[in-house]
Amino acid sequence: MRLLAALGALCAGLFVAALMIGPAQIGIAESFRGLLAGDGAAGLVMREIRLPRAVLAALIGGCLGLSGAAMQGYLRNPLAEPGLIGVSAAAALGAVIAIQTGFAAAFALALPLSALAAALLAVLLILFMAGPGGGSLALILAGVAVSAFAGALTSLVLNLSPNPFAASEFVFWMMGSLADRSWLHVVIAAPVMAVGAAMMWGIGRGLDALTLGEDAAASIGIGLPGLRLRIVLGVAAMVGAATSVAGAIGFVGLVVPHLLRGRVGGRPGALLPAAALGGAAMVLAADIAVRLVLPGRDLKLGVVMALIGAPVFLHLIWQQRRGG
Amino acid sequence: MRISAESLTVRRGGRVTLDGASLSLAPGELVGLIGPNGAGKTTLMRAMLGLVAASGHSSLAQLPAARRAHIAAWLPQEREAAWPISVEALVRLGRIPHRRPDADHAQVERALSRMGLTDLRQRPVNTLSGGERARVLIARALAQDTPVLLADEPIAGLDPAYQIATMALFRGLAQDGRAVMASLHDLGLAARHCTRLVLMDRGRIAFDGPPQDALSPERLARIFGIEAHLEMTAEGPVFQPLRVLR
Numbered sequence: 001m002r003l004l005a006a007l008g009a010l011c012a013g014l015f016v017a018a019l020m021i022g023p024a025q026i027g028i029a030e031s032f033r034g035l036l037a038g039d040g041a042a043g044l045v046m047r048e049i050r051l052p053r054a055v056l057a058a059l060i061g062g063c064l065g066l067s068g069a070a071m072q073g074y075l076r077n078p079l080a081e082p083g084l085i086g087v088s089a090a091a092a093l094g095a096v097i098a099i100q101t102g103f104a105a106a107f108a109l110a111l112p113l114s115a116l117a118a119a120l121l122a123v124l125l126i127l128f129m130a131g132p133g134g135g136s137l138a139l140i141l142a143g144v145a146v147s148a149f150a151g152a153l154t155s156l157v158l159n160l161s162p163n164p165f166a167a168s169e170f171v172f173w174m175m176g177s178l179a180d181r182s183w184l185h186v187v188i189a190a191p192v193m194a195v196g197a198a199m200m201w202g203i204g205r206g207l208d209a210l211t212l213g214e215d216a217a218a219s220i221g222i223g224l225p226g227l228r229l230r231i232v233l234g235v236a237a238m239v240g241a242a243t244s245v246a247g248a249i250g251f252v253g254l255v256v257p258h259l260l261r262g263r264v265g266g267r268p269g270a271l272l273p274a275a276a277l278g279g280a281a282m283v284l285a286a287d288i289a290v291r292l293v294l295p296g297r298d299l300k301l302g303v304v305m306a307l308i309g310a311p312v313f314l315h316l317i318w319q320q321r322r323g324g
Numbered sequence: 325m326r327i328s329a330e331s332l333t334v335r336r337g338g339r340v341t342l343d344g345a346s347l348s349l350a351p352g353e354l355v356g357l358i359g360p361n362g363a364g365k366t367t368l369m370r371a372m373l374g375l376v377a378a379s380g381h382s383s384l385a386q387l388p389a390a391r392r393a394h395i396a397a398w399l400p401q402e403r404e405a406a407w408p409i410s411v412e413a414l415v416r417l418g419r420i421p422h423r424r425p426d427a428d429h430a431q432v433e434r435a436l437s438r439m440g441l442t443d444l445r446q447r448p449v450n451t452l453s454g455g456e457r458a459r460v461l462i463a464r465a466l467a468q469d470t471p472v473l474l475a476d477e478p479i480a481g482l483d484p485a486y487q488i489a490t491m492a493l494f495r496g497l498a499q500d501g502r503a504v505m506a507s508l509h510d511l512g513l514a515a516r517h518c519t520r521l522v523l524m525d526r527g528r529i530a531f532d533g534p535p536q537d538a539l540s541p542e543r544l545a546r547i548f549g550i551e552a553h554l555e556m557t558a559e560g561p562v563f564q565p566l567r568v569l570r
Contacts, residue, residue, distance in 0.1 A: 076406035209420050212464065213404035218375055220468065221393030221421045266409040266448065 003263050007277035011058065014284035018054040019046065021291055052183045057287045058280040059186070060178075060246050063193050063238035065279020066272060068253025070200055073207035073268030074231050075136050078261075082239045082253040085126055085139065085232060086146030087119045091243035093150040094118025096157050096170045111173075112188055112244040119240030122146050127232060133225060135214065139232065176247035176302025178287050189241040196237030197276075199230045204269025211268065249302045251309025252279050258316050282308075325395060325471045326350045327503065331380040332371045334364075342367045342378065343527040349472065349505055354498040356514035356535070357507040359524030360548055365507040366401060368524065369474045373398055384472070393421035397468040401476040401507075403457050408448040411441055411460050418467030435467040438493060440486075455482050462490065473497065475506040479513065491517035512563040515539055515554070523547065536561055545569055 020031055024045045034042030035051065067082035075084075083089065098104040098114035129142035158167050206227040209217040218224055242249070256278040257271055264270040283301070286308060290299045327349050334342035342364045349355055357365045371378035373396060374385030384396055397418070405414060415435050419428045436442050439459040444452070449460060458481050465473060473494070479487040491513050494504045498519065505522075508514045514521060514535065521538035523531040525547045531538050536556065544552050549570045554563050 076404075205420055208417055211404075211406045211409060211414065212417060212461070213400060213402055213406075215370070215375055215400045215402070216398060216404070218389070219373055219393065219396070219398035219400075220418070221390040223389055261407070265413055266407040267413060268407060 003260075003274055004277060007274060007281060010281045011277055011284065014281055014288065015054050015058060018057060018284050018288050019050050021288055022050055023291070023295055024049075048182065052186050053178050053181055053287070054284065055186055056178055056181050056189065056245065057284045059190060059193055060242040060249065061252060061280035061283025062276040063196065063242050063279070064249065064252035064283070065256040066197065066200060066276035067235040067238050068279070069257040069268070069271045069275035070203065070207070070231050070235060071253070072257050073271065074210065074228070075140065076210060076213075078258060079254070081250075082235050083147070083250070085143035085235060086122050086150060087236045087239045088243045088248055089147040089150035089154070090122030091115040091119040091240050092174060092248060093154045093157075095173055095244070095247075096154050099166050099170050099173070100157050100161055100163075108182075108184055109188055112185065115244030116188075116192065116240055118150075119236060119244065122150065123232060123236035123240070126236075127229070130228075130232075135224075136228070139228060172300070173247045174302070175300035176249040176305070177290075177298075177300045178246055179290075179298060181245060185245040189245045192237050192241035196234045196241070199234035199237065200272065203227060203230060203234075204272055207268040207272070247300075247302060249283065249305050251305050251313070252282055255309045255312050255316075256282055258313070325503065327372070327383045327396070327472055329368075329372050329380065329382045332368065332378050332382055333380050334367050334371050334376055334378045341527055342371055344380070345371075345524075345527075345529050346380075347522060347529060347532055349503045351471065351501045351503050352498055353503050353505075353519050354495050354517060355503075355505040356518035356521045357505060357524065358509070358511060358514055358521055358538070359530075362526075363524040363547075364527040365524055366476050367527075368529075369398070369476060369505065369507065373474060390421065393468070393470075395470055396472040396474060397465040397470040399462060399465040399473070399475040399478055401480075403454065403461055403481075405449040405457060405461070408450045410445065411447050411449060411452070412436065412445040414449050414460055415441070415463045415467050418464040418469075421468065431467050431469050435463040438466060439463040440489075455486065458482055459486060459490075471502050473502060473504045475504070477509065478506050479508065479510065487513060495519075511539060511552070511565065515561040515563045539563060 020028055026042050026045060030042050031046055034046040037043055038047050064082060071080040071082055071084060072078055094115040094117055095111055098111045103114060104111040126142045126146050130139045161167050206222045209220050209222045214224060257275045260274045260278050261271055264274055286304050287301055290301050290304050293299060330346045332342055332345045345368050359365055370376040372382045372384055384392055416432050436445060439462055441459060441463055449457060462478055479490050482490060494506060495517050498504050518535055521535045522529055523538050530547060531543060539554050544550055549568060550565050551567050551569055552563060552565045554561060
């Protein structure tokens, strides 16, 4: 409980900081006035640019952290991450098709909607291939297959692309960013994320029981097929929505559960809310870093995330090897 | 609570791993499930619990999963503990089916002390030895506090003192009116502590009855391929395998 309160306070602090920092030099007092009153240039910047961006950062980070904790708990593997079931690769395929066909330019939300549709198709395919049982191995294999296939199709589209600009646009999209996102993006992503998070409600007991293995978990009354379905649909909805509005943001779902596992005594159920808050804090912090480190160069969030995430991950492995 | 199975049959990829097994387990019994590797001991118990698809009838398997978790605890052979959670937290997982937090603490404490784990309660399970981890997982099944306990090779990897203590504990549970079934490879401990032995051979139940009759020289030769010394002493039956026959 104390950990959750601390993480919540950290998120709140970073959220406020994210509202205060940006290329438009606005004083703190003026920022608050603009946020509350909403008039003038400061009001426009605060309400239409920084607020939706900070809200998206918190939502996406929370979704990625929660999904990572759920996937690791379900697969009983600390190396699992939300992209494992192929949803992010499929969302990327949807995005590249939208960019390539020019559909992305048709209206503002064309790209996120295509990405989301592709993610939905992928999850249906995965559930079909993984079969009706509750086993995790079939799920991993199906996820790997769908990931590889979506990746191959993405490469094919780029390969056949007659338009070099489409390819570079896609590459930039893939790097992941929250720049220039609006309330429209929040409106399309938030409901899907909420449905995903709602599916995850109450899975903590099942994940705790899975610590003992699938057989023992089933014997203490956990319905494994139902648990698997909820996790796959929940992760797919949250990660699909996150990827469709912000591109690929890696490492959050992998690193955040690792960082917090020790703090919750290793219990996978208790890790879920902690990882959600931790993920939100991490993405908020990274999105602040993007604006502070190289302002004006449009540094991509996914790039910064990987630059922070990979060394953190190496450090964790190093600690684990020394038996820490 | 009495549980029963009738003509349980399990097919896996064209092979019959369990072939028409029928047996019952009554309160007060400690049934030892013995047989060579691959005889179908684990499959029988998993089929009885409904953890593997089987034809035939099993009184446990037909219960809804949540209800079954109140009736029977299952200790799998694989000693899995995926995360570095504390001994106490792992034992408390056995309380998941019960939604009565007030009784939980006492049950967890009882299970910890029964398996001699009170000093280890704060240790992360990944720092324990194999035998210690086996005791923790037994304690988890005890904490579930069910009238029926099915255990797959519960004493494999334990030191002699804990092997005997665990068998005596199971016998004590049976005397308290529970029904316990455990698959065992140590025929000596099985003969000494079990009230009944079920002998399996190639997916079938070959014998079901009192321990001294189960371990006849003819059955030992035919099913296990061994010759052994069995003697009834004042201390109870003493069994020692001597040599391989084939």
